[in-house]
Amino acid sequence: MEPNSFKNLPSQLTTNILSRLPLRSISISKCVCKPWLNLLQSDDFVKSKLKTPPALIRLMPDTNSTQCAIFEFKDEDEADAESHDLQLFPLADFDIPHGNSAAIYRARQTNGLLLLYSSVERHVYICNPITREYIELCCPADYISILNFGFGVSKLSGKYKVICIIVAGLGSGSTFVYTLGTGIWRRVEPGPASGRTFDFNAYVVCNGNLHWTVYDSAKVQICAFDLETECFGVLSPPAVVYGLAVDVKLIVWRDCLCLYYRLDDKVVIWQMKEYQVKESWTIKCEISIDYSNGFGVNRNMNVYPIKIFENVDDIASVMVYTPSLFSLKNFGGENVISF
Incomplete structure (x- = not known):
């Protein structure tokens, strides 16, 4: 094989090969050449069917930052099946800088991007702890209210969207959507979600939609938000x-x-x-x-x-995390801050 033949491979084949590597090797691969760096940080690599192995992320609020630690899972073939314990190995340990984070709520992730919200600063953060980048979003309006956030990506358009629901206080019931890269919040109609009480910061993403448990009087239902059509729907439990x-x-x-x-x-x-x-x-x-x-x-x-893991102490907020090298700079028009 000629020395330059590998870099001339089709991008689909290169993506297939790199997607099979463990996270440490992928991080090293981005330093090989600029085409690999661009590929690994692109949305195409994130969308590839072959995903990097999941990891565990731990977030702990500090005075002016959020301490972030990422752990790799031990090979499942070597894990102790009888004890149901999974060994974890530290991969990265650093701080995500921002203002007073005493009230940072539990983070949620989409394709390796984290949503963080501080009720003290009333700012929303989208962060990729692997690329050490974050975007700071202001709240959609100057409401003295309780805000409920969700974060996901549309399955069809591939657009990343943050949804803000004002669940109590001034403006209660109003809903806003922020598409990353646009720089603006847009008001959307609550539709069937109007008048319902949302379970605070407890959404899940399934089938390209965001889901909350909601309450109408004493009745429990499931409210879904379609990230493509930006419409609410109600599912029966x-x-x-x-x-x-x-x-x-x-x-x-x-x-x-x-x-x-x-x-x-x-x-x-x-x-x-x-x-x-x-x-x-x-x-x-x-x-x-x-x-x-x-x-x-x-x-x-x-x-x-819950799941109990070894080698993880003093847990504040822990979740399974899908690492990604996707760069927030792909969202043109956003002020991306490196740390």
Whole structure:
């Protein structure tokens, strides 16, 4: 093979090869040549079907920054299946600089980009901790209100959008959308979401839509926001949720929308096998809770599905994270800050 033949490979083939590398090797590969750097930081690489292995990200608020640590998972073949523990290896540890972050809410990610929101500064941050870049967005209006944010990417247009719902206070019920690269917030009609109370900062992304549990009087429903059409819709949860279920939450498992809640002495998890088909709700599992064995007598406590990992201490906000070298500079017109 001639020395220059590899760099002349079609970009699709180069993407296929680089996508199979572990994150450390991909980070090194961007230093090989400028064409590889541009490819690895492009949206085409993010959209490639072959994804980099997931990692774990930990965020801890500090005085003037958010401490960020990223861990790689140990090879699953070497993990201890009986103990159900996954070994983690530190990959990066740094600070995301910004103002007072004492009230930074739990981050959410889309294709390796993080959404961070500080109620103290009332600013929204879109950050890629791998490329050490972030964008600062002001809130859509000078409301003294409680704001609920969501972040996702449209499956058709590929546009990244931030949605802001004013859930309480002045302007309650107003909804705004910010498309990264445009520099402006746009008001959209709430439609069927009007008058409903959103579960605060508890959305999930499934099938290209954002989903919240919402409350209409005492009735629990699921509200979906289509990132392509920018319209709200309402999905029906399992019928049993209208009864005595407590702490109703949404998760995504194996690309399916799931709902879980606490009912009496058990946690019940449902899965919607066919998206938007009410009849496809199926119980996946029921977990019994023994209140006499360490749970005390507080039956009003919240229950969340969690996973215990080794080598991670003092966790403030931890989630599975899909690393990406996608550069925020691809959003033309945004003020990208490097750190």
